[in-house]
Amino acid sequence: MNKKPVLLISFHNQKALGVRYLEKSLKSAGYEVNIIFFKGFNSVKPDSASKEELSLLKAAIDKINPGLIGLSVMTSLYLETVYAVNSAIKSNFNNIPVLWGGVYATLFPEKCLEQADFVIRGEGEHAIIELTDAIYNNLPFDGIKNLAFKKQEGIIINEVRALCQNLDEFGYPEIGGDNKYYINNDKISQGDPQLNSVSFExxxxxxxxxxxxxCCSVNLHRVYKGMGGYVRFRSVSSVMDELREAKSKLKNLKVVHFWDEIFSDDENWIHEFTIRYKREINLPFEIWGHPLKVNRAFIKSLVDTGLYKVVMGIQSGSPRVRKEIFHRVEKQEDIINASRILAECRVPQVIYDFMLQHPFETDKDIRQTYELCTQLAPPFELQLHGLNFLPGTDIVEKAVKMNILSSEDLEKIMYSPIQDQYNMYWGYKNTSMMSKFWYALTYMSQFGITRPVARYFANTHKSTPAVKLALILYKIARPLSRVRYLYKKGMIVLKAFR
Ligand code: B12
Ligand code: SF4
Incomplete structure (x- = not known):
């Protein structure tokens, strides 16, 4: 049997849960695995792969000498880097088969097969073992569920297997190991980059x-239609085992981030979690929430257990945008009620996410966002993003149907270079003066010191000089969130090294 290692590569992400789960799975089947985390995560200004980084990659592949290379193609935002790496592999190691997997590959297998030899759609734990077995032992690919591949007669897309209902079967990702490399800023280091981190995800x-x-969630759900329950929980015991291991291996560990799309609101799960987490882990933790999943009793007990931060998507204060454009079902009163619960339960840090200044939004919509913010219970912080059109999502089709953007424009937007996509992520800049004005007031509504100023200007919105003055004040107030961010980050680091 071919005993060459399998190499997995993640992009702009040194945590990469997906590849870490695959590593676990392949190792349990007896394969040696290496991981290269290619470039770090940077949500503000990610840069593309440099020549030096690509040559470090080439040297690492030479050294590892893998029999299969798997690329984790989670997001279309980083396709530029994926293509650069794929073509470096193809031009230097043409005999090594290349496999793509991850969210983007799941939704666009045909497109990915223009570059890759194989694509695994959806959850990869079982399929990657079967594919590796087949490649290493010259077996046929036809029966491998989740696999898409090229044959002489064209592209074959096998059916997906039913979703694994017992997530504990997958175990949890390995922490640490000399089989991991991190390439970033023109340097390579060996070892798991997460070992020095103050946080664990x-x-x-x-x-x-x-x-x-x-969001792609609904599209993934469609891929798995009729293939078993889509929302699944690990047992509390499995989560505790993972966290205990993280605590023993990450020497600077100070905070835990739960990356669940929406943190559990299952009563029995929360009950067991709160008792055991406090006793066995006892570290501050953060979660992502949803206005319709905020329950007073659960939040209260989570805060008593160490919950220090909730990030909750609201996305727009306009009921029209939320319902008709974003397909979100919560009403203004649900959001306000959720914010009151978070404030009354004294969650130390509450962050609301909004997506503003996109082509669907009118001045009235963004004004409603400001007005909603005035009704949210302080203290809170705001993350004001733009809207990224992600390939395959329903909003792309909607933009065409509503004549907001043409298919050609959207193609250009969705497949533009990494930096252009990130600029859009932080908002379209060519909006009207009134849009800028309500955006500025929304921004100011998050700080106690500028909230009254915003309220004053909201009453003067019919006066052009007042609008202009508000925009100047916003520019002055703009660094406030950066200062707050650096302060909070500094406090975490200080605590970590105390
Ligand atoms: C946690 C999370 C994050 C975390 C970590 C991301 C990560 N890559 O680990 C953070 C907050 C950092 C983040 C950032 C971003 N995210 Co995010 N994130 C998620 C979320 C909620 C869960 C991902 C996760 O860890 N799942 C659990 C693991 C076990 O599953 P998995 O990663 O899907 O991996 C499985 C399969 O996909 C497959 N697989 C994965 N890789 C590979 C590789 C091979 C070779 C094979 C065979 C199989 C395979 O097998 C794995 C095991 O079953 C998803 C939503 C979702 N439903 O996936 C969005 C999601 C992936 N994120 C998304 C986006 C857009 C981003 C950002 C670009 C946002 C931004 N503008 O900065 C960045 C990009 C970060 C990056 N470099 O990937 C989009 C991507 C869609 C798209 N078409 O672009 C998603 C789908 C959400 C959405 N809005 O639709 N994200
Ligand atoms: S709540 Fe979040 S993860 Fe779920 S569909 Fe909406 S954006 Fe996606």
């Missing part, structure tokens, strides 16, 4: 019950 579940039009 994990998911206690998979899947989300909602159907937001700008």
């Amino acid at each position: 994990l998911t206690a579940s998979r899947g989300c019950p909602f159907v937001c039009s700008y």
Whole structure:
């Protein structure tokens, strides 16, 4: 049997849960695995792969000498890097088969097969073992569920297997190991980059019950239609085992991030979790929430257990945008009620995410966002993003149907270079003066010191000089969130090294 290692590569992401789960799975089947985390995560200004980074990659592949290379193609935003790496592999190691997997590959197998030899759609744990067995032993690929591949007669897309309902079967990702490399900023280091981190990331579940039009969750759900429950939870015991191991291996560990799309609101799960987490882990933790999943009793007990931060997507204060454009079902009163619960339960840090200044939004919509923010219970922080059109999401089709953008424009937007996509992520800049004005007031509504100023200007919105003055004040106030961010980050680091 071919005993060459399998090499997995993640992009702009040194945590990469997906590849870490695959590593676990392949190792349990007896394969040696190496991981290269190619470039670090940077949500503000990610840069593309440099020549030096690609030659470091080439040297690492030479050294590892893998029999199969798997690329984790989670997001279309980083396709530029994926293509650069794929073509470096193909031009230097043409005999090594290349496999793509991850969210983007799941939704666009044909497109990915223009570059890759194989694509695995959906959950990869079982399929990657079967594919490796087949490649290493010259077996046929036809029966491998989730696999897409090229044959002489064209592209074959096998059916997906039913979703694994017992997530504990997958175990949890290995932490540490000399089989891992991190290439970033023109340097390579050996070892798991997460070992020096002050935070540890994990998911206690998979899947989300909602159907937001700008998100791939609903599309993934469609891929798995009729293939078993989509939202699944790990047992509390499995989560505790993972966290205990993280605590013993990450010497600077200070905070835990749950990357569940929406943190559990299952009563029995929360009950067991809160008792055991406090006793066995006892570290501050953060979760992602949803206005319709905020339950007073659960939040209260999570805060008593160490919950220090909730990030909750609201996305727009306009009921029209939320319902008709974003397909979100919560009403203004649900959002306000959720914010009151979070404030009354004294969650130390509450962050609301909005997607503003996109082509669907009118001045009235963004004004409603400001107005909603005035009704949210302080203290809170705001993350004001733009809207990224992600390939395959329902909002792309909607934009064409509503004549907001043409298919050609959207293609250009969705497949533009990494930096252009990120610029859009932080908002379209060519909006009207009134849009800029309500955006500025929304921004100011998050700080106690500028909230009254915003309220004053909201009453003067019919006066052009007042609008202009508000925009100047916003520019002055703009660094406030950066200062707050650096302060909070500094505090975490200080605590970590105390
Ligand atoms: C946690 C999370 C994050 C985390 C970590 C991301 C990560 N890559 O680990 C953070 C907060 C950092 C993040 C950032 C971003 N994210 Co995000 N994120 C998620 C989320 C909620 C869960 C991902 C996860 O860890 N799942 C659990 C693991 C076990 O599953 P998995 O990663 O899917 O891996 C399985 C399969 O996909 C497959 N697989 C994965 N890789 C490979 C490789 C091979 C070779 C094979 C065979 C199989 C395979 O097998 C794995 C095991 O079953 C998803 C939503 C979702 N439903 O996937 C969005 C999601 C992936 N994110 C998304 C986006 C857009 C981003 C950002 C670009 C946002 C931004 N503008 O900065 C960045 C990009 C980060 C990056 N480099 O990938 C989009 C991607 C869609 C798209 N078409 O672009 C998603 C789908 C959400 C959405 N809005 O639709 N994200
Ligand atoms: S709630 Fe979040 S993860 Fe779920 S569909 Fe909406 S955006 Fe996607």
